Amino acid sequence: MSEKRTELEELGEFGLIDHLTSMIKPTQASTIKGIGDDAAVIEAGEDYLLISTDMLMEGVHFDLSYTPLKHLGYKAVVVNLSDIYAMNGKPEQITVSLALSNRFSVEAMEELYFGIRAACKVYEVDLVGGDTTTSQSGLGISITAIGRVDKEKVTYRAGAKENELLVVSGDLGGAYMGLQVLEREKAVFKTAPTAQPDLSGNDYILERILKPEARKDVITLLGELDIKPTSMIDISDGLASEAIHLARASNLGVVIYEEKLPLDTVTITRAQEFNLDPTTCAMNGGEDYELLFTIPQGEFERIKGHPDLTVIGHMSDQAVGYQLVTRSGQQIGMKAQGWDALLRKDIG
Amino acid sequence: MSEKRTELEELGEFGLIDHLTSMIKPTQASTIKGIGDDAAVIEAGEDYLLISTDMLMEGVHFDLSYTPLKHLGYKAVVVNLSDIYAMNGKPEQITVSLALSNRFSVEAMEELYFGIRAACKVYEVDLVGGDTTTSQSGLGISITAIGRVDKEKVTYRAGAKENELLVVSGDLGGAYMGLQVLEREKAVFKTAPTAQPDLSGNDYILERILKPEARKDVITLLGELDIKPTSMIDISDGLASEAIHLARASNLGVVIYEEKLPLDTVTITRAQEFNLDPTTCAMNGGEDYELLFTIPQGEFERIKGHPDLTVIGHMSDQAVGYQLVTRSGQQIGMKAQGWDALLRKDIG
Numbered sequence: 001m002s003e004k005r006t007e008l009e010e011l012g013e014f015g016l017i018d019h020l021t022s023m024i025k026p027t028q029a030s031t032i033k034g035i036g037d038d039a040a041v042i043e044a045g046e047d048y049l050l051i052s053t054d055m056l057m058e059g060v061h062f063d064l065s066y067t068p069l070k071h072l073g074y075k076a077v078v079v080n081l082s083d084i085y086a087m088n089g090k091p092e093q094i095t096v097s098l099a100l101s102n103r104f105s106v107e108a109m110e111e112l113y114f115g116i117r118a119a120c121k122v123y124e125v126d127l128v129g130g131d132t133t134t135s136q137s138g139l140g141i142s143i144t145a146i147g148r149v150d151k152e153k154v155t156y157r158a159g160a161k162e163n164e165l166l167v168v169s170g171d172l173g174g175a176y177m178g179l180q181v182l183e184r185e186k187a188v189f190k191t192a193p194t195a196q197p198d199l200s201g202n203d204y205i206l207e208r209i210l211k212p213e214a215r216k217d218v219i220t221l222l223g224e225l226d227i228k229p230t231s232m233i234d235i236s237d238g239l240a241s242e243a244i245h246l247a248r249a250s251n252l253g254v255v256i257y258e259e260k261l262p263l264d265t266v267t268i269t270r271a272q273e274f275n276l277d278p279t280t281c282a283m284n285g286g287e288d289y290e291l292l293f294t295i296p297q298g299e300f301e302r303i304k305g306h307p308d309l310t311v312i313g314h315m316s317d318q319a320v321g322y323q324l325v326t327r328s329g330q331q332i333g334m335k336a337q338g339w340d341a342l343l344r345k346d347i348g
Numbered sequence: 349m350s351e352k353r354t355e356l357e358e359l360g361e362f363g364l365i366d367h368l369t370s371m372i373k374p375t376q377a378s379t380i381k382g383i384g385d386d387a388a389v390i391e392a393g394e395d396y397l398l399i400s401t402d403m404l405m406e407g408v409h410f411d412l413s414y415t416p417l418k419h420l421g422y423k424a425v426v427v428n429l430s431d432i433y434a435m436n437g438k439p440e441q442i443t444v445s446l447a448l449s450n451r452f453s454v455e456a457m458e459e460l461y462f463g464i465r466a467a468c469k470v471y472e473v474d475l476v477g478g479d480t481t482t483s484q485s486g487l488g489i490s491i492t493a494i495g496r497v498d499k500e501k502v503t504y505r506a507g508a509k510e511n512e513l514l515v516v517s518g519d520l521g522g523a524y525m526g527l528q529v530l531e532r533e534k535a536v537f538k539t540a541p542t543a544q545p546d547l548s549g550n551d552y553i554l555e556r557i558l559k560p561e562a563r564k565d566v567i568t569l570l571g572e573l574d575i576k577p578t579s580m581i582d583i584s585d586g587l588a589s590e591a592i593h594l595a596r597a598s599n600l601g602v603v604i605y606e607e608k609l610p611l612d613t614v615t616i617t618r619a620q621e622f623n624l625d626p627t628t629c630a631m632n633g634g635e636d637y638e639l640l641f642t643i644p645q646g647e648f649e650r651i652k653g654h655p656d657l658t659v660i661g662h663m664s665d666q667a668v669g670y671q672l673v674t675r676s677g678q679q680i681g682m683k684a685q686g687w688d689a690l691l692r693k694d695i696g
């Protein structure tokens with residue numbers, strides 16, 4: 001759903017959006033949860049339905065100079081499905097609305113839809129509707145994902161308890177480093193159009209940014225391990241931002257340990273090449289689409305040693321705030337410096 | 349949902365979209381109806397949930413030089429709710445995604461949301477989520493409406509039977525004439541910026557284009573009259589186009605009588621001023637958001653004389669095709685010359 005929670009001083013005029021929507025209170029009996037989580041929750045008999053929506057704009061969320069349209073179609077679906085998994089649900093349908101300028105050809109749309117259909121197949125969701133229209137410039141994609149969750153299993157951002165463990169799936173910062181590589185090669189291309197792009201050895205991080213996957217497998221795994229997270233969110237705007245979302249929603253603080261952060265070796269190597277701190281990439285880079293969740297300490301044994309799950313910290317009393325404990329033992333206050341689309345005017 | 353069905357020869361490259369989506373077959377047990385109706389239909393216990401989505405782009409669907417933002421917000425919600433009513437359902441939630449350039453001010457967004465909230469209040473729906481992001485140029489609005497319908501009452505485009513009556517609510521062509529007045533005054537303004545716009549006497553048709561209402565009242569009325577239409581659609585692209593949708597979906601032909609078309613006197617007067625045929629405005633103008641439906645002949649007595657409902661024709665054998673019978677008794681083949689957004693490049 002990407003409901004923005006960035007502070008007013010950070011967003012300027014866009015802080016207003018939070019203000020405007022926070023005035024809105026649900027009135028329908030069928031609205032179980034409205035604005036403020038990864039997906040809205042709606043009464044549906046034995047289950048809840050989950051609704052999540054995202055809008056991707058050319059030049060803001062993607063740059064077609066290095067994004068193949070089939071990957072874009074795939075990713076546009078996946079980022080929405082990720083929001084459904086973040087509620088511990090199963091996506092079942094999507095709608096796709098496109099706005100496109102006459103710059104796009106039939107073949108371009110075939111490629112985009114190839115990616116959309118591929119994601120539908122992999123994640124077993126139906127494309128059930130949408131809208132296609134012209135735009136004055138560029139491509140806009142708006143996708144709504146519809147999911148389903150057992151009423152007993154729905155997981156919100158709120159719900160974490162003090163001292164519970166903070167767990168993340170996969171590794172972090174890869175998408176951000178992939179983007180840096182793509183931007184570097186784009187800059188090289190602008191000054192030397194005949195140069196061959198140097199993308200070798202970067203397959204993993206390029207896939208992280210261009211064709212990410214949603215962690216359906218992690219939701220399945222949690223079910224098998226009989227773990228229902230006490231709170232959960234997906235990482236679209238960077239770990240710091242999302243950890244703060246969980247803490248705030250649960251009226252808690254959160255402590256993350258730098259030494260625990262899961263980083264891929266390619267991410268680390270490229271970060272060093274770019275003179276970037278890999279920890280910063282993990283904390284504030286975005287678009288990793290991993291799941292971040294909390295579990296009681298008593299469930300640690302069930303996930304211990306699992307290659308896809310890493311305990312990176314714990315929830316604390318609210319007074320502790322949002323802290324990163326560095327390798328040297330220093331505590332640094334975290335800020336939600338997410339990879340917010342509203343701030344990404346420099347990209348593309 | 350505005351799933352486009354315009355023919356290839358009319359749409360050129362956009363005919364492809366139909367082709368691409370027609371390859372998609374639902375695989376989920378919870379998908380009752382996918383692409384091809386006003387809304388998707390999803391299993392939800394005792395009821396079905398209905399999902400409809402639309403994307404409105406500045407310069408294509410609206411022109412901010414004469415569209416107040418609060419009306420735009422209101423209309424953007426209403427056109428989606430109209431799709432839910434067209435399934436004989438009740439809308440309960442919406443999500444709103446916005447893409448906006450830095451041209452827009454805080455005050456502008458306040459106005460847009462004022463209209464969105466006003467529509468939510470009037471139609472008793474909850475705003476439950478969405479996304480707000482930047483665009484490189486202009487304003488894009490994507491709204492998804494979620495509705496609910498008794499499984500026994502859901503009404504599709506398909507389902508009409510031969511000889512059933514074709515009924516329309518309200519009157520037609522008003523929105524189209526309202527647009528003509530606005531475009532005329534815009535043209536005058538361009539050549540003589542100090543001239544006062546001449547909008548007097550046009551309140552009704554201006555409201556039809558700028559702040560239309562969805563026919564919630566008609567759905568309530570049909571319930572009270574114990575009428576479940578055998579097929580139904582809302583009129584977004586013009587009567588001819590929508591009547592053909594119903595006929596095609598039901599494998600039938602359709603006959604409409606010119607003399608039966610409900611037209612407001614302001615619509616007729618303005619059409620004559622503009623040297624337009626009022627019948628053409630009703631048949632091919634768009635955005636009236638009235639409901640078009642079929643009922644068995646035996647139910648005629650129940651609606652007879654109701655000021656909001658007009659019998660304008662009947663369903664026929666498929667071999668008859670799609671016919672308009674003029675006042676002089678001539679039969680003219682109807683084409684789906686809807687007010688399709690894909691063809692509206694000249695507007696704005």
